[in-house]
Amino acid sequence: xxxxxxxxxxxxxxxxxxxxxxxxxxxxxxxxxxxxxxxxxxxxxxxxxxxxxxxxxxxxxxxxxxxxxxxxxxxxxxxxxxxxxxxxxxxxxxxxxxxxxxxxxxxxxxxxxxxxxxxxxxxxxxxxxxxxxxxxxxxxxxxxxxxxxxxxxxxxxxxxxxxxxxxxxxxxxxxxxxxxxxxxxxxxxxxxxxxxxxxxxxxxxxxxxxxxxxxxxxxxxxxxxxxxxxxxxxxxxxxxxxxxxxxxxxxxxxxxxxxxxxxxxxxxxxxxxxxxxxxxxxxxxxxxxxxxxx
Amino acid sequence: xxxxxxxxxxxxxxxxxxxxxxxxxxxxxxxxxxxxxxxxxxxxxxxxxxxxxxxxxxxxxxxxxxxxxxxxxxxxxxxxxxxxxxxxxxxxxxxxxxxxxxxxxxxxxxxxxxxxxxxxxxxxxxxxxxxxxxxxxxxxxxxxxxxxxxxxxxxxxxxxxxxxxxxxxxxxxxxxxxxxxxxxxxxxxxxxxxxxxxxxxxxxxxxxxxxxxxxxxxxxxxxxxxxxxxxxxxxxxxxxxxxxxxxxxxxxxxxxxxxxxxxxxxxxxxxxxxxxxxxxxxxxxxxxxxxxxxxxxxxxxxxxxxxxxxxxxxxxxxx
Numbered sequence: 001x002x003x004x005x006x007x008x009x010x011x012x013x014x015x016x017x018x019x020x021x022x023x024x025x026x027x028x029x030x031x032x033x034x035x036x037x038x039x040x041x042x043x044x045x046x047x048x049x050x051x052x053x054x055x056x057x058x059x060x061x062x063x064x065x066x067x068x069x070x071x072x073x074x075x076x077x078x079x080x081x082x083x084x085x086x087x088x089x090x091x092x093x094x095x096x097x098x099x100x101x102x103x104x105x106x107x108x109x110x111x112x113x114x115x116x117x118x119x120x121x122x123x124x125x126x127x128x129x130x131x132x133x134x135x136x137x138x139x140x141x142x143x144x145x146x147x148x149x150x151x152x153x154x155x156x157x158x159x160x161x162x163x164x165x166x167x168x169x170x171x172x173x174x175x176x177x178x179x180x181x182x183x184x185x186x187x188x189x190x191x192x193x194x195x196x197x198x199x200x201x202x203x204x205x206x207x208x209x210x211x212x213x214x215x216x217x218x219x220x221x222x223x224x225x226x227x228x229x230x231x232x233x234x235x236x237x238x239x240x241x242x243x244x245x246x247x248x249x250x251x252x253x254x255x256x257x258x259x260x261x262x263x264x265x266x267x268x269x270x271x272x273x274x275x276x277x278x279x280x281x282x283x284x285x286x287x288x289x290x291x292x293x294x
Numbered sequence: 295x296x297x298x299x300x301x302x303x304x305x306x307x308x309x310x311x312x313x314x315x316x317x318x319x320x321x322x323x324x325x326x327x328x329x330x331x332x333x334x335x336x337x338x339x340x341x342x343x344x345x346x347x348x349x350x351x352x353x354x355x356x357x358x359x360x361x362x363x364x365x366x367x368x369x370x371x372x373x374x375x376x377x378x379x380x381x382x383x384x385x386x387x388x389x390x391x392x393x394x395x396x397x398x399x400x401x402x403x404x405x406x407x408x409x410x411x412x413x414x415x416x417x418x419x420x421x422x423x424x425x426x427x428x429x430x431x432x433x434x435x436x437x438x439x440x441x442x443x444x445x446x447x448x449x450x451x452x453x454x455x456x457x458x459x460x461x462x463x464x465x466x467x468x469x470x471x472x473x474x475x476x477x478x479x480x481x482x483x484x485x486x487x488x489x490x491x492x493x494x495x496x497x498x499x500x501x502x503x504x505x506x507x508x509x510x511x512x513x514x515x516x517x518x519x520x521x522x523x524x525x526x527x528x529x530x531x532x533x534x535x536x537x538x539x540x541x542x543x544x545x546x547x548x549x550x551x552x553x554x555x556x557x558x559x560x561x562x563x564x565x566x567x568x569x570x571x572x573x574x575x576x577x578x579x580x581x582x583x584x585x586x587x588x589x590x591x592x593x594x595x596x597x598x599x600x601x602x603x604x605x606x607x608x609x610x611x612x613x
Contacts, residue, residue, distance in 0.1 A: 026510070030415045037412060038430045040478070044445050045433065063454060107338040114334035126335065133346055135597055137539040139562075140590045143356055143569060143583040144349025167345035170338050199330040227438035229542040249440045249546060262444065270441050277436040281429040285486065 045270065052076055052263035059259055076264030079255070086268060088240070089247035096158050096243060097226050100165040104221050105214055107166070108173030109181075112210075113203050115174065116181035117189075127178070133171030138164065139230055149235055156238040164231055169221040180213030181206060215283040226273055244269050354590070356583035366580070373584040387585075389556055390564040391592070393469055397560055398537040400473035401480070406529055408477075409484030414514060416485070417492035428489070435482035443546035446475045462547060465557035472558050476543050480536070484529045491525045492518060524605070531600040538593050541566065561589045 050066060051059045055073035058065070065071070080086055115127055138145075145164060146155075154160030184206045192202050207214075232246040242250075248269040255261040277284070357373055359366045377387050412431060416424055434442065450457040450471070461471040495518060503513045541562030544552050550572045552559035565585045571577025 027420070030418060030421060034412070034415055034427050034431075037408075038427065041431050041434050041481075044449055044478075045437070047449065048445050060454070103341075107341065110334045111338035114331055118328070118331060120328070120331060126339070130339070130342060133342060135535060135593075136350065136590070137535065137593070138346050138350075139539055139541070140586045140593075141346065141350035141353045142565075143579050143586060144352030145345065147352065147579070148345070148349055163341060163345050167342050170342050174338060200333075203334070223436055227440075229438070229440055229546070245438045245440050248438070252440070252444055252546075259448075262448070266441050266444055270437055273436045273438075274433065277433065278429060281432065282425065285425075285428060285432075 045274075048263055049267050049270075052260075052267040056260055059263070073260065074264075076258075076260030076262075077268070079258065079261040080251070080265050080268060083255075083261075084247060084251045084265075085239075086244070086247060086265075089242050089244045090272070092158060092236075092241055093226055093244040096161050096165065097222055099158070099162040100169060100225050101218050101221050103162065103166045104169040104173050105218060108170050108217065109177050109207060109210065109214065110203065111170075112174045112177035113181050113206060116178045116184075117202075117206075130171050130174050133167075134175060138168045142230075142234060146234060154235075156236050156241050158236065158241055160235050161231055161243075164235070165221075165225045165228075169217075169225075173217045173221065176217055177210060177213050180210040184209045212283070212286060215280070216286070219277075219280050219284045222276075223273065244272075350590075353583045353586050356580050357587040360580050361578075373581060374588070377581070377584055377588065383581075386556065386559065386564060387588070390559050390561050393558065394538060394540075394560045394592075396469055397473045397476075397540065398534055400470060401477055401533050401537055402530065404474070405477040405481050406484045406526075406533060409481050409529075410488050410526075412481070412485045413488035413492055414518070416489050418510075419497075428486075431485060432482035434479045437479065439479070439542035440546050442475060442479045443543050446478070447547055463554060465554045468548070468554060468558045472544055472547060475547075476540070479543075484533070487525060487529055487532075488522060491522050495521055527600060527604045530604075531597060534596045534600075535593055538589060538596070561585065561592070565589065 047063065051063060053067040053074065054065075054071045055075075058067070058071035058073075062071075111130070115123065149155045149160050152160070154163070188209075189202050189206060192205055197205070226243075227245055228243075229245050229249060232243045233249075236242065237246070248265055251265050252262055255265075356366075358368060358370060360369045360373060361367070362369075377383050415421065416427060416431075421427075437445075447462065448454060450461055452458060452460060459467070461467045499517055499521075500513060503517045508516065538561060540560060544558050544560060544563050545566065548558050548563075550563060550567050550570075552563040565582060567575060568585045569577055569579060569582025
C-alpha cells in the first residue's frame with residue numbers, strides 16, 4: 001500500500017510538474033506541516049530522554065543540548081535502581097501484559113471463530129451481549145470488581161489484574177476477529193472436514209489466516225494494559241505486585257524535586273513500549289487500516 | 295452496523311443456513327448437541343460475564359443501597375437525590391460534570407480537527423515518507439499517562455522556564471492545560487481512524503473530481519469529507535466515552551483532589567474520592583457506585599444521542 005509512492009494518478013499533476021510556484025508549494029506545504037507536528041509530538045519526549053543523561057546543572061542551564069562527555073551524569077538512573085525495585089515492576093507488568101494478551105487472543109479467537117462459522121439459535125443475542133462491552137468502560141464497575149476480588153481473595157495478585165484486563169479486552173477482540181474469520185475461505189475448512197478433521201482442528205487451521213487481525217488486536221490490547229494506572233492503583237497497590245505505571249507514579253511522587261531521578265524514571269518507563277511500538281507499528285497500522293475498525 | 299451474516303459458511307450451510315425465522319423443515323433430523331460450540335464460546339463469555347458484566351450490574355445495584363447501622367439497606371433513589379441536590383455533594387458533582395464537558399469540548403474542537411488535518415496530509419497519494427510520519431506522530435499515544443503528565447509538568451514548570459505563568463497552578467487555566475496535554479497524547483487515535491477511511495476512498499472518485507477541475511481543497515470538502523462523515527461521528531463518540539471516563543492524567547498531575555480548588559475535578563476523580571475517601575472525606579462504596587452510575591448514564595446518553603441523532607441523519611443524508 002505504502003510502497004506505491006508514485007501513483008498512476010498523472011492527471012493530478014500539471015504537465016510540467018514542479019515548475020510552477022503552486023506545484024512546489026503543493027509538495028512542500030504538507031511536509032512543513034507534518035514536520036512541525038512531528039516536532040510537537042516527539043520534541044518533548046526527546047527533551048526528557050536527552051536530559052535524563054545529563055548532570056543536574058546541565059539540565060537547567062542547557063536543556064536543549066545533547067549530553068556531552070562533560071555533562072553526562074547517570075546519577076538519576078542509579079537512584080532509580082537503588083531506591084525502587086524497577087526490575088520487579090517491569091517483570092510484573094510483563095507478566096500481566098503477556099498473560100492478558102495470550103488469554104484475549106486465545107479465548108477471543110475461539111469465540112470469534114464460533115460466531116463466524118456456525119449458525120445456531122441465539123447467535124445474535126450472544127454477539128450483541130459480547131459487543132456491548134466495547135462501548136461500556138469497565139472502570140464503571142470498579143466498586144463491584146473490588147468487592148469480587150476481595151471475595152475471591154485476588155486483591156494484590158497479578159492473576160486478578162489479568163482476569164479484569166481479559167474481560168476488558170475480549171469484546172473488541174471477538175468483534176474484530178469475527179470479521180476476520182468470516183473472510184477465511186470456506187473451501188479450505190470444508191476440505192479439512194471431508195478429510196475427517198475435528199472442529200478444533202479446523203479452528204487451528206483457520207487461525208493463522210486471521211493473523212493480521214490477531215496482530216492488531218494484540219498491539220491494541222497491550223498498550224492500554226501496560227499503561228493503565230487505575231486498576232493497579234485499586235487492585236494491586238502492594239510493593240511486590242506493583243506494575244511499572246504504578247511504580248513510576250509513586251516514585252515520581254516521592255522524588256518530585258530530584259530532577260535527575262525523575263527524568264531517568266520517565267525515560268526507563270517509556271522505552272519498552274516505544275521500542276515495541278516502533279517495531280510493530282507497521283502491523284498495528286495495517287491491522288487497523290485493513291478493515292479492523294470500519 | 296451489524297451486517298447480515300453471510301450465507302452459510304461451513305458445514306451447516308447445506309442443512310440449516312436459513313435464518314431462524316423461517317419455518318423448519320418437518321423432516322429435519324434433530325441435530326446432535328454441538329459440544330464444540332460451548333467449548334469455543336463459554337470461556338470468553340464466562341470471563342466477560344464474571345469480571346465485567348456482573349461487577350457492573352452489582353455496582354448499579356449498590357447505587358440503590360446505603361449503609362444503615364453498618365448494614366446495606368435498600369434506599370431507592372435516595373443516593374441520586376443526595377448527589378444532585380445535597381449542599382456539599384451536589385456542588386462537587388455539578389462542578390465535575392461541567393469540567394468533564396469542557397474537557398471533552400477541548401478534545402472535540404482541537405484534537406479531532408488536527409487529527410483530521412494530519413490524516414488528510416498523510417493520505418495524500420504523492421506524499422513521501424508516509425510510514426515514518428505515521429509512526430512518529432503516533433508515538434505520544436503509546437506512552438502511559440503518568441509519563442505524559444510528568445513530561446508536560448516538567449516542560450511547563452517555571453523552573454525550566456519555558457512558560458512563565460504557572461498554567462497548572464491557576465484555577466482559570468489548569469483544566470484547559472490538562473485537556474491540551476491529553477490532546478497532545480491522544481491525537482494519534484483520530485488521526486489513524488481518519489487515515490484508515492481516507493485511504494479506502496476509491497481512486498476513481500478523486501480522479502473524477504480532478505478531471506472536473508476541482509483542486510485539492512474542494513476535492514477534500516466536496517468529495518472526501520462527506521464520505522468520512524460517519525467516521526467523524528464514530529470518532530466523536532469514542533472521544534466522548536474516553537473523556538467521560540478519564541482519570542489518570544488528572545490524578546497523576548493534580549492528585550485525587552484535582553486542584554487548585556477542584557478546578558480540574560472531573561467525574562473520574564470525583565468517583566475515586568467518593569469511593570475511597572480522601573483526607574477528611576470518608577469513603578463510601580454505595581456513593582461511589584452512585585457516581586459511577588451517573589457516569590454510566592451520561593455515557594449512555596451520549597452514545598444514544600449519537601445513534602439516534604447523528605448516525606440516522608447521516609445515513610439518510612448519504613442516501
